[in-house]
Amino acid sequence: MANSPSGDSMTDRLVRVLETFTPTRTMQTAAEIGRRAGLPPSTAHRVVGDLVAAGLLDRDDEGRVRVGVRLWELATRSSLPLRVRQAALPAMERVQARVREHTQLAILEQDEALFLERLSHPQAGANITRIAGRLPLHASSSGLALLAFAAPEVQERVLARPLSRLTPATPADAAAVRRKLAEVRRLGHAIAPGFIEEVSTGVAVPVRDRGGRALAALSVVLPREAAPGPALEELHRAAREVERALSEPS
């Protein structure tokens, strides 16, 4: 699209505006958006006005805006996340009914685990994951299941970067993560005791294509003291179901 005098395209500006919205910051004024997106106030007002006119942002009575329902609709109705989620949901519901803990679906996106779905049992424990939220690949059970069965160049790129330590238990140097990935490939699943939050253990099983690459990961968040076996058994069965569903023509 046309470039502004500062050289960024209109598409870049749109992305920068959308990126100022988060799960905990859903309503903003145009001035706040401009400040957070690094846009001059007059530009921010014009871009926000255009997005409201197109229905991509919705404005409330006090002049604040939020991400528009129309944008959600356009982004959802033909998206890959919807297809993967639809294929996985029946199996996820069975896992959740039996294990009675948070049951999640993630894909690898831009070198992070992006969560497409989370079913939360009312009595389940703490859980940091959000739908459309992300976690580091090396620290989450979903991320480890995705990374262990990813292309070698993705693994090398992720391991070459600084690895954050979220808790004392997080494997945060390349050698420790390599050992963990080898274990995940050997077992066919990932167990991450206290890697994200000290009180929880994440367990995850990859959903794989015919070539063996991970398409997605199914996971459950257990209390740290719980035995992971029963949840893993359910996840392995669910992953096979989702692989069958995804291999059918859509």
Next chain:
Amino acid sequence: MANSPSGDSMTDRLVRVLETFTPTRTMQTAAEIGRRAGLPPSTAHRVVGDLVAAGLLDRDDEGRVRVGVRLWELATRSSLPLRVRQAALPAMERVQARVREHTQLAILEQDEALFLERLSHPQAGANITRIAGRLPLHASSSGLALLAFAAPEVQERVLARPLSRLTPATPADAAAVRRKLAEVRRLGHAIAPGFIEEVSTGVAVPVRDRGGRALAALSVVLPREAAPGPALEELHRAAREVERALSEPS
């Protein structure tokens, strides 16, 4: 945003590009998008290239593009549909577990019923509804539940337009729809036998705010011969739960 020589803004072009994608047309070439969006080929290629560079569209090995995972993420993580759906999902799962038929969540958007969620029991019957899909307000049980408790100006606007007849049973003149809306207000729920598909009956209950306006509708699609009572009982209970969940601070 800046206007093109033809007078449409960059935001309009973005919306026109996104609108060419549908649940059954998820992959397209830039040339196909240009033709369907009414954009000159060179413009279509430039806009699609910018959107791919920004991650809002994803390109495959054969040069076709689809709606990007990044766009889904940006549109979902702080959106109203996510909040409404998260509030409704536990109640919807209970309805589905008991009734064992398609269980759906819709909101009123641009004078149509927009479906935010659909839980489908494996043994459930035919169902035309799609997530992020739409149905006419006067013809669907969800739409009638939303319209009966909408602002009077919305009702008048919808009734003033031509009303489509999807089956012989669809109420398709303003007087018939008015009678139906009065019935929905009297009963507190909508029953739509064969209005959308002759083989099914939709039943829906509004989720209302303190002022009595419909925020959303919960619905179940039953075989035409089934008695609607048990599903409606579950839906009324679920709607009260969702009203409580939505009235809590998010």
